Amino acid sequence: MASLHDPLPLPCGQTLPNRIVKAALSEGLGDSGAGPDERLHRLYTRWGAGGFGLIVTGNVMIDRTQLGEPGNVVIEDERHLDELTRWAKVAKDGGTPVWMQLNHPGRQANPLATRNRPVAPSAVAPGIPGLPVPRALTESEITDLIARFATAARVAEAAGFDGVQIHGAHGYLVSQFLSPLANRRADDWGGDARRRGRFVLEVARAIRAAVRPGFALGIKLNSADFQRGGFTEEESRAVVEALAAEGLDLIEISGGSYKSPAMMGRARGTSASTRAREAYFLEYAETARRAAGPVPLAVTGGFRSRSAMSAAVGSGACDAVGLGRPAAVFPSAAADLLSGRTAALHPPAISLGLPDRWTRGRMRTVDGALDLQWHTDQLHRLGAGSAPDLARSPWWTALSMVRRNGIDAFRPRRRSSEPGHDRLPRYSFPRNGFGRALGRSKFERGAGRGGCASRRGEGDVIRREALARKFRIERNVGRYVANPAFRVLDRLGVRSTLATELETVGRKSGRPRRVPVSALFDDEGAWLICQHGMRSGWGNNVRANPRVRLRRGDRWYDGTAELRPDDDVVARARAFAPHPLLAPLTAAGFAALQTTPVSVRVTFTGNDSAAT
Numbered sequence: 365m366a367s368l369h370d371p372l373p374l375p376c377g378q379t380l381p382n383r384i385v386k387a388a389l390s391e392g393l394g395d396s397g398a399g400p401d402e403r404l405h406r407l408y409t410r411w412g413a414g415g416f417g418l419i420v421t422g423n424v425m426i427d428r429t430q431l432g433e434p435g436n437v438v439i440e441d442e443r444h445l446d447e448l449t450r451w452a453k454v455a456k457d458g459g460t461p462v463w464m465q466l467n468h469p470g471r472q473a474n475p476l477a478t479r480n481r482p483v484a485p486s487a488v489a490p491g492i493p494g495l496p497v498p499r500a501l502t503e504s505e506i507t508d509l510i511a512r513f514a515t516a517a518r519v520a521e522a523a524g525f526d527g528v529q530i531h532g533a534h535g536y537l538v539s540q541f542l543s544p545l546a547n548r549r550a551d552d553w554g555g556d557a558r559r560r561g562r563f564v565l566e567v568a569r570a571i572r573a574a575v576r577p578g579f580a581l582g583i584k585l586n587s588a589d590f591q592r593g594g595f596t597e598e599e600s601r602a603v604v605e606a607l608a609a610e611g612l613d614l615i616e617i618s619g620g621s622y623k624s625p626a627m628m629g630r631a632r633g634t635s636a637s638t639r640a641r642e643a644y645f646l647e648y649a650e651t652a653r654r655a656a657g658p659v660p661l662a663v664t665g666g667f668r669s670r671s672a673m674s675a676a677v678g679s680g681a682c683d684a685v686g687l688g689r690p691a692a693v694f695p696s697a698a699a700d701l702l703s704g705r706t707a708a709l710h711p712p713a714i715s716l717g718l719p720d721r722w723t724r725g726r727m728r729t730v731d732g733a734l735d736l737q738w739h740t741d742q743l744h745r746l747g748a749g750s751a752p753d754l755a756r757s758p759w760w761t762a763l764s765m766v767r768r769n770g771i772d773a774f775r776p777r778r779r780s781s782e783p784g785h786d787r788l789p790r791y792s793f794p795r796n797g798f799g800r801a802l803g804r805s806k807f808e809r810g811a812g813r814g815g816c817a818s819r820r821g822e823g824d825v826i827r828r829e830a831l832a833r834k835f836r837i838e839r840n841v842g843r844y845v846a847n848p849a850f851r852v853l854d855r856l857g858v859r860s861t862l863a864t865e866l867e868t869v870g871r872k873s874g875r876p877r878r879v880p881v882s883a884l885f886d887d888e889g890a891w892l893i894c895q896h897g898m899r900s901g902w903g904n905n906v907r908a909n910p911r912v913r914l915r916r917g918d919r920w921y922d923g924t925a926e927l928r929p930d931d932d933v934v935a936r937a938r939a940f941a942p943h944p945l946l947a948p949l950t951a952a953g954f955a956a957l958q959t960t961p962v963s964v965r966v967t968f969t970g971n972d973s974a975a976t
């Protein structure tokens with residue numbers, strides 16, 4: 365019977381000194397050039413002395429234009445080789461092998477860290493607040509991404525890392541390719557399970573071809589998506605079998621995505637046996653054993669006590685156990701457990717502490733985000749040379765999230781282009797919606813739990829009515845308060861791009877119609893935000909006749925306007941801020957006034973005239 369102390373030989377010839385793995389934890393400690401700096405070195409010095417059998421780094425990105433979190437380290441070439449070498453060295457000083465996790469966020473690209481439009485197998489939004497509809501990758505872009513994984517692995521090897529782990533879990537690009545919900549391609553990269561599995565196999569092959577044989581290659585893979593119609597356990601086992609045939613060294617099992625954060629123990633309906641065994645994915649691991657053949661399996665998620673970890677490894681359900689959150693607050697977790705100093709690790713359960721019935725819907729996502737951020741804050745403390753702070757209140761973390769991300773941090777669910785949803789981005793009830801979500805009507809609650817269709821229909825009717833009510837109030841505020849106020853300011857000579865004027869052609873009257881708008885000017889034109897989308901009079905005017913005039917200071921400029929429903933309207937709103945520090949404020953201002961916002965692009969056509 366295997367024990368936690370036993371070394372674990374891997375197919376590539378490396379041997380892990382014991383069975384406790386420090387799982388990947390995104391540190392967000394890259395410098396402004398996306399290279400590792402002193403803070404990462406300090407953090408990994410702590411983990412390096414922590415007695416682990418294997419240390420997996422937080423996800424390192426392969427494309428600097430697409431990041432998962434602010435502060436990601438990125439490898440595209442050897443420009444940071446020296447700092448990477450130092451990182452590997454300090455982490456390995458205690459004798460533990462160190463693998464670098466490689467990732468591409470795909471449609472989960474973080475809008476705070478990514479200016480470019482996210483890319484994904486298909487143009488299907490992730491259904492996570494604030495994340496836009498991605499652009500579908502072209503075939504040549506797919507091949508380029510595969511090569512990027514291989515390049516990053518080669519650089520990691522040159523820097524002295526002992527291996528790499530492909531991030532194939534949690535709803536990022538690799539798992540998007542595997543999921544039928546995210547991958548709707550009709551070419552050789554999508555369709556049936558075999559074609560959806562092609563991307564990850566090609567990534568594994570490309571990495572293998574780029575590194576020497578003794579360099580380890582692992583993957584973190586989802587047992588399932590934990591979403592209806594998503595990647596299933598059966599499909600996951602088939603991927604395990606196919607990857608095992610590619611000569612992998614370790615398959616780490618996790619599950620879920622940021623929409624359905626099962627990896628953080630926030631899936632619905634946890635069974636009694638799962639609760640007893642602590643780990644969230646152990647039952648699946650048992651069933652994947654045969655598919656994995658000679659490739660060792662690790663399971664991450666939920667382990668807290670030495671007895672549960674020993675039982676999992678002793679029973680043969682898995683060969684190693686991964687620790688995520690406990691490692692963030694107990695950097696010497698493995699040494700503490702193996703020496704018998706500690707019987708169980710208990711990082712605080714992070715939640716806003718709202719009653720259970722409230723946390724079923726969007727609060728689950730909010731609590732998941734808070735859990736991640738609270739632990740990231742601990743990594744930052746360690747990186748700064750401080751001790752973890754177990755007493756840190758989750759409310760402090762919540763406040764700092766709002767400070768950093770503005771109201772977007774807690775933006776209610778945004779409808780996606782998944783089946784049954786509009787293509788236009790819609791925000792239901794900014795601000796108020798949060799309150800409403802906490803006290804939803806019985807019809808909405810029924811719909812949320814998969815209640816019968818008629819109840820869902822009634823819930824929709826209630827939502828639509830509330831939206832219409834909000835629109836009517838805001839239209840009146842615009843007509844009778846905001847617009848006259850802007851006109852008075854204008855007459856007084858107080859002019860700002862946040863309050864200028866747009867002239868459209870009235871679709872019924874054919875006459876010029878002027879409305880106050882905010883505009884973000886550039887050399888060729890300007891961006892506007894149509895706060896009420898298709899409900900707005902001027903939005904509909906533009907759709908009927910794109911000819912417009914826009915005032916900039918004392919001059920009117922002719923242009924053509926186009927509604928751009930695919931643009932990331934949240935990021936656009938933030939860009940209106942005169943200073944980055946004011947971005948959350950600007951975004952919050954827009955959020956407070958909008959119901960169904962759509963970005964609008966005005967392209968100047970060359971004529972201008974003095975304002976009248």
Ligand SMILES: Cc1cc2nc3c(=O)[nH]c(=O)nc-3n(C[C@H](O)[C@H](O)[C@H](O)COP(=O)(O)O)c2cc1C
Binds near residue numbers: 387534664667690
């Ligand atoms: C702050 C934080 C950052 C994380 N970053 C990553 C990551 O970069 N890559 C990854 O595969 N998982 C990441 N995870 C998930 C963990 O590796 C792990 O799967 C999850 O925390 C469940 O394990 P636990 O119950 O031991 O915490 C992260 C988790 C946290 C809390």
